[in-house]
Structure formats: C-alpha cells, structure tokens
Amino acid sequence: MRTALALLALLSTATPAAAQLSPAEETMVRTVEAHFEEDVTLLERITNVNSGTHNHEGVRAVGQMLVPEFEALGFDVEWIDQAHVDRAGHLFARREGDSDAPRILMIGHIDTVFEPSSPFQLFARDGDRATGPGVVDDKGGIVVILAALRAMEAAGTLEGANIVVALTGDEEDAGDPIAQSRQHLIEAGQWADVALGFEQLSTDEGRDMGVVARRSSNSWTLTTSGRTGHCSGVFSEGAGYGAIYEMARILDAFRVQLPEENLTYNVGFMAGGTPAEMGADNLSATAVGKTNIIPDSAVARGDLRTLTQEQTDRAVAAMQAIVDANLPGTDAQIEFAFRYPPMAPTEGNTALFETLNAINADLGLEPMGVFPPARRGAADISFVAPFADGLAGMGPEGSGSHAEGESVDLRSVTRQAQRAAILMSRLAENPVAREE
Incomplete structure (x- = not known):
C-alpha cells in the first residue's frame, strides 16, 4: 500500500523550525555512540558463525543468536522454516504499535556467500576497520538495524511504532520457486508504508550516497x-x-x-x-x-x-x-x-531520500547524492518495491563484498544507525489514514 507518508515527512522536516535535532534525536545519537563497542562485539559474534546460504544449520544458528536481541526490544520473533525450497529459513521480528502509526519494514539477510568450505571464516579487527565473511553483506546491516532500534527505545520513539524486521536466510541464492521463498517478504511489503533495505552503503569518491532504485x-x-x-x-x-x-x-x-x-x-x-x-x-x-x-x-x-x-x-x-x-x-x-524485480525510482522514494538529506544536515553530515542504479545489484527490497516507498543502502560502508578480505568501516555502523533511527522516528510523527 503506497501512501503520501514520505511526502508528508518531507514537508515536516524541511521547515526551518525542524532544522535541528530534537532532544529525543540527541538521545538517539548519544545512545548509538555509547553502545559502539557492544555493537562491534555483536558483529564479531555473528560473523564468526558461518552462515553460507547452503549451510542451513549455520543460518539457523545465527538467527537464534539474534532472537534475544529483538525480544529485549519488545519484538515478537518468528523463525519461518523454508525446507520446502531447500533453504534454512527467515527470521521475522514484529512490533505492533499505534493503529495510525506508519508501518515500517526493515530488510536484511542472515546468509553470506561464504560456505564452510571457504578459507575465509573469521572476524578480525584493526582499529575502526574489520574483515570477515559477510561483515558488511549483510551482518553489519543487521547490527545497524539493532543499533537504530535500541536508540529509538532509549529516546522513547520506539513506543507506539509499527515495525517488521525481515531477515532472509537466502538472499545470496534465493530458493526455488522464488514465489514461495519470498512469500512472507512480499506479504510484509504489502503491509508496509515504508521499506528500508540495510545492505551496504553506497559511496562515490568517499561521499555517502542514497539508493532510491535498484535494477532487476x-x-x-x-x-x-x-x-x-x-x-x-x-x-x-x-x-x-x-x-x-x-x-x-x-x-x-x-x-x-x-x-x-x-x-x-x-x-x-x-x-x-x-x-x-x-x-x-x-x-x-x-x-x-x-x-x-x-x-x-x-x-x-x-x-x-x-x-x-x-x-x-x-x-x-x-x-x-x-x-x-x-x-x-x-x-x-x-x-x-x-x-x-526492479526497485524502480518513484516520487515516494525520492521524498524519503530528501527526508534523509534533511537529517544529514541536522547531523552536520555532507548531503548525499543519488547513487546510479546501474551500479547496484539486485536485492530483497525489490520484492516489496511495488507496494511501499523505499530506500536501499542503509547498511554500513565497506569493501570487497563476496570476496576474501571483505571489510567494514565500523564507525559507519554508528553513522548509519543514527540516520535510520532519526528517519524512522520522524516518519512516525505523521499519522497514516487507513481504509477500513
């Protein structure tokens, strides 16, 4: 269901009175910063468990490691078995809030391209950079999701929010038939007003970029x-x-x-x-x-x-x-x-992007440009793009995805979690009129 939610959010954040962080937003910023080392520790823990797409036991193990993280934030957590398409399954976490609050879908994935036979298996940290299998694609994105939600809880903006977190277990090699392996994700997209994809942040010559479209x-x-x-x-x-x-x-x-x-x-x-x-x-x-x-x-x-x-x-x-x-x-x-399918560029996606750029201004960050869609591969957010306005590339910055030596800029986890928490909180300020 598409709504004017993103356009309303853009209007509410573009006025001079909103051109600064609110006390709740300042709390979010501080909370993410304060929990930086805990987030890195969680990233290390889940990276060190192999979850190659075809290692079903490993995918399930990482999913189970994440269950208490979401339950501590008041989410109802469900493991959706996918044995019928020869995959491990998906982890969905749901939090039901106010009936007129916007419905936000956060998308990531548990699996990686590195199967148990790969020699690249362990997390290694060097200052503010770390290497490891799936450390940026997409275990770093999962940590960004959790860091943003914890910040919202600390600021009181998680209360009343309607959020579904969908972590698929086969993004790197989706099970067949794909209509079955993506059934629950598509249903979540039909429920949502806004979808945010937490795969790797796009950059261009060191500048953070926004992703409003991805090709099929x-x-x-x-x-x-x-x-x-x-x-x-x-x-x-x-x-x-x-x-x-x-x-x-x-x-x-x-x-x-x-x-x-x-x-x-x-x-x-x-x-x-x-x-x-x-x-x-x-x-x-x-x-x-x-x-x-x-x-x-x-x-x-x-x-x-x-x-x-x-x-x-x-x-x-x-x-x-x-x-x-x-x-x-x-x-x-x-x-x-x-x-x-493609994640086509839409007015709603662009409005969300402009809202994000208003947040960048309030955080003192450089404005983002729009990343060329031809330079991004396909992703799970594309399955929900026909139903909800969306932004992709909300995960951390990194390099070398799908190759030995894949790395993540750990400080970008903080930056992206702050952006996401404030974005979702500002969107929540706009009630959505729903048809009965």
Missing part, C-alpha cells in the same frame, strides 16, 4: 537449431545457415537493436555444434563438431537487468521479436527466468 536480475536461455549436413551446402536453400549462424545473428541483433539507458543483457556462455547441449546445472554446456559439418544446435545463457517493469516488458518483447526472425533453415527459442 533476470536470466534468459536461448537455443537455436538448424539442418545438419555437409558444409559445402551451407547458405543454400536446401541446407540453410545452421544453428551457429542463427545464434550469432540473434546475439548481434541484441547488441545493435536493444541498447537504452539502464538496460543490460550480458551473454554468460554459449556453445554450438553437432550436438551442443546445456549442462544439468544450467551453468555449463558441451559441444562437439567438425569443420565440414553444418551445426545442428547451439545454446546460450545470459543476464537481463532493467530499472522498471515497463523496461523489462519492452526488452523481453524486443528480444522475442529478434529471436523469431529466423535465418533460412533455422529455428530459435528463448526462455526467460524472472528472479529479482
């Missing part, structure tokens, strides 16, 4: 076929062009005809021959053939990323039209797998 992440599989025979007949009316020329025609037409802003369509791998076959894992292919035989088959898989659903629909239609214009003696089929 989908894939496609292309197969072509042709009449096989002796190569001397290639291009003839009887033999045609063969599967590889048809594949080359299609891929080159994608390159030439599809380009538009924020649209990409990478080709990950391809193979052609007599025969060419896709691997059972859909991540490989095999082919054999001779130079004097016209190939009878070719296969390719690729990626498709878009900024809006309209762009997705337009690109899919254009790709299908290209695939259907076959060379003589050939045929082709393309199949699309739609995984992560």
Whole structure:
C-alpha cells in the first residue's frame, strides 16, 4: 500500500523550525555512540558463525543468536522454516504499535556467500576497520538495524511504532520457486508504508550516497537449431545457415537493436555444434563438431537487468521479436527466468531520500547524492518495491563484498544507525489514514 507518508515527512522536516535535532534525536545519537563497542562485539559474534546460504544449520544458528536481541526490544520473533525450497529459513521480528502509526519494514539477510568450505571464516579487527565473511553483506546491516532500534527505545520513539524486521536466510541464492521463498517478504511489503533495505552503503569518491532504485536480475536461455549436413551446402536453400549462424545473428541483433539507458543483457556462455547441449546445472554446456559439418544446435545463457517493469516488458518483447526472425533453415527459442524485480525510482522514494538529506544536515553530515542504479545489484527490497516507498543502502560502508578480505568501516555502523533511527522516528510523527 503506497501512501503520501514520505511526502508528508518531507514537508515536516524541511521547515526551518525542524532544522535541528530534537532532544529525543540527541538521545538517539548519544545512545548509538555509547553502545559502539557492544555493537562491534555483536558483529564479531555473528560473523564468526558461518552462515553460507547452503549451510542451513549455520543460518539457523545465527538467527537464534539474534532472537534475544529483538525480544529485549519488545519484538515478537518468528523463525519461518523454508525446507520446502531447500533453504534454512527467515527470521521475522514484529512490533505492533499505534493503529495510525506508519508501518515500517526493515530488510536484511542472515546468509553470506561464504560456505564452510571457504578459507575465509573469521572476524578480525584493526582499529575502526574489520574483515570477515559477510561483515558488511549483510551482518553489519543487521547490527545497524539493532543499533537504530535500541536508540529509538532509549529516546522513547520506539513506543507506539509499527515495525517488521525481515531477515532472509537466502538472499545470496534465493530458493526455488522464488514465489514461495519470498512469500512472507512480499506479504510484509504489502503491509508496509515504508521499506528500508540495510545492505551496504553506497559511496562515490568517499561521499555517502542514497539508493532510491535498484535494477532487476533476470536470466534468459536461448537455443537455436538448424539442418545438419555437409558444409559445402551451407547458405543454400536446401541446407540453410545452421544453428551457429542463427545464434550469432540473434546475439548481434541484441547488441545493435536493444541498447537504452539502464538496460543490460550480458551473454554468460554459449556453445554450438553437432550436438551442443546445456549442462544439468544450467551453468555449463558441451559441444562437439567438425569443420565440414553444418551445426545442428547451439545454446546460450545470459543476464537481463532493467530499472522498471515497463523496461523489462519492452526488452523481453524486443528480444522475442529478434529471436523469431529466423535465418533460412533455422529455428530459435528463448526462455526467460524472472528472479529479482526492479526497485524502480518513484516520487515516494525520492521524498524519503530528501527526508534523509534533511537529517544529514541536522547531523552536520555532507548531503548525499543519488547513487546510479546501474551500479547496484539486485536485492530483497525489490520484492516489496511495488507496494511501499523505499530506500536501499542503509547498511554500513565497506569493501570487497563476496570476496576474501571483505571489510567494514565500523564507525559507519554508528553513522548509519543514527540516520535510520532519526528517519524512522520522524516518519512516525505523521499519522497514516487507513481504509477500513
């Protein structure tokens, strides 16, 4: 359900009278700062428990470590088992407040890309920087969530708030079918007025940036076929062009005809021959053939990323039209797998961003710019973007995500928690009229 909540919040924070921190907001700032070392200790504890997506026991263990943290703040906590999609599950924490208070969804994830077989397993601190598996993606984001909520409790602004914290256990490799693995998250998005994604903070040349949009992440599989025979007949009316020329025609037409802003369509791998076959894992292919035989088959898989659903629909239609214009003696089929939808830029998202920038001014921080969506990958917040205004990139600053040596700027946990706590508290000042 979309509301004018974000626009109302923008108006309430943009006036000169609001251009300073309130006593409650000053309490939030001090509380986050005072609990810095405790937050680092919690980050170390949960980082040192391996929670690679496919380590179900580890994902559940980290979830259980977080249960008392949320319960201490008055949240009802539920572990949602996901064995039916071969994943560990999700941790949802809910706090019901005033009926007319805005409904805020905070999104993070417990899992990491580092499975137990990875040599990169432990948290290590060097001053205000730390390394560890998932330390910024996304265990640091979870700590930001908890630090912000504790600050709100200390300031009295958590009382009466309507908040759901959704920590998925398979963000790095969502379970299939995705409609089932993301069912509870989508339902939470339909409930929410505002969604905040606590993955890594975007920066540009050292400047903090706001994320109001993220692109989709989908894939496609292309197969072509042709009449096989002796190569001397290639291009003839009887033999045609063969599967590889048809594949080359299609891929080159994608390159030439599809380009538009924020649209990409990478080709990950391809193979052609007599025969060419896709691997059972859909991540490989095999082919054999001779130079004097016209190939009878070719296969390719690729990626498709878009900024809006309209762009997705337009690109899919254009790709299908290209695939259907076959060379003589050939045929082709393309199949699309739609995984992560886009988080499209909206007026509500922009209004939330401007509200956040008003908070930056009150905190004495540099204004944020808008981070280019083409430079951010897909994320769980995209599943709720059609229903609620949102901001992504609310987690800490770091580097090297998904690689050994992944690191986090520990002081950015403080900065981001202060921003989040004040943002949610200011949003809560605007009652929402709901239809009965």
